[in-house]
Amino acid sequence: MFVVPGATRSGAMLDLARAVVRRAERHAVRAQAGGRPVGDEVLRYLNRLSDLLFVLARHAAGDAGEPASHD
Numbered sequence: 001m002f003v004v005p006g007a008t009r010s011g012a013m014l015d016l017a018r019a020v021v022r023r024a025e026r027h028a029v030r031a032q033a034g035g036r037p038v039g040d041e042v043l044r045y046l047n048r049l050s051d052l053l054f055v056l057a058r059h060a061a062g063d064a065g066e067p068a069s070h071d
Helices: 009-033 040-061
Strands: none
């Protein structure tokens, strides 16, 4: 199941924030793989922050009837 963002403005902004955090996480993983000093705790933090933003976005959507698409 995929969630379609945008039922509420706050939900959409949280989804956008999550996308930015996920991008930062991918960059950090690549930097670490390239030998740069990126601590594992940074990767864990970014991953947990992404999870939190997902939950907050779903909560912000609330009863707005945010549609979910199915495979």
